[in-house]
Amino acid sequence: MTDKGGQPAFRRGVVALLPELRAFARFLTKDRTRADDLVQEAVVRAFASRDQFSAETNLKAWSFTILRNLFYEQARRCKREQEILSEYKEQPLPSVASEGKHDDVTDLNKLLWELPDDQREALMLVGAQELSYEEAAVICGVSAGTIKSRVSRARSFLVSLRDRSEG
Numbered sequence: 001m002t003d004k005g006g007q008p009a010f011r012r013g014v015v016a017l018l019p020e021l022r023a024f025a026r027f028l029t030k031d032r033t034r035a036d037d038l039v040q041e042a043v044v045r046a047f048a049s050r051d052q053f054s055a056e057t058n059l060k061a062w063s064f065t066i067l068r069n070l071f072y073e074q075a076r077r078c079k080r081e082q083e084i085l086s087e088y089k090e091q092p093l094p095s096v097a098s099e100g101k102h103d104d105v106t107d108l109n110k111l112l113w114e115l116p117d118d119q120r121e122a123l124m125l126v127g128a129q130e131l132s133y134e135e136a137a138v139i140c141g142v143s144a145g146t147i148k149s150r151v152s153r154a155r156s157f158l159v160s161l162r163d164r165s166e167g
Helices: 009-029 032-050 059-077 079-089 104-112 116-126 133-140 144-166
Strands: none
Touching: 009 032, 009 059, 009 116, 059 133, 059 144, 079 104, 079 144, 104 116, 104 144, 116 133
16 A cells, blocks of 8 residues: 555555644553554554555554553553552542642543443543544444543533542
């Protein structure tokens, strides 16, 4: 698969996706170095499997799927991955009593980790990565309706947490 200039279109497409892949990997791993390693391995796998990619396939969804599957594969193999995920889930919600300065991004991050995994992932893909419901569905291996449902439940849950902490 090449374009007019002889440059491999596949390569250019993957390179163009690197910032988005890295952002998603950082969200998944919570660690810059591990995210970079994850993206590197995902890109290696994408190039190794490029003969399975067709021009009709959505490269972004295909690449995100490889990254996501690689993350979960590594998490299953590595007990430490599970411990890190557990640490985030055990963090308490920001308290109303602490009136000090809050970093909104940190607070949002803590709230996101209160969501069930499937809802958090759907919200991240659709909200933060700006993927369509259909693209997110391909990445997660579910229907677009399921993604819409997960995003809706995630947003409702976050609103209820916000209202609870304000009221």
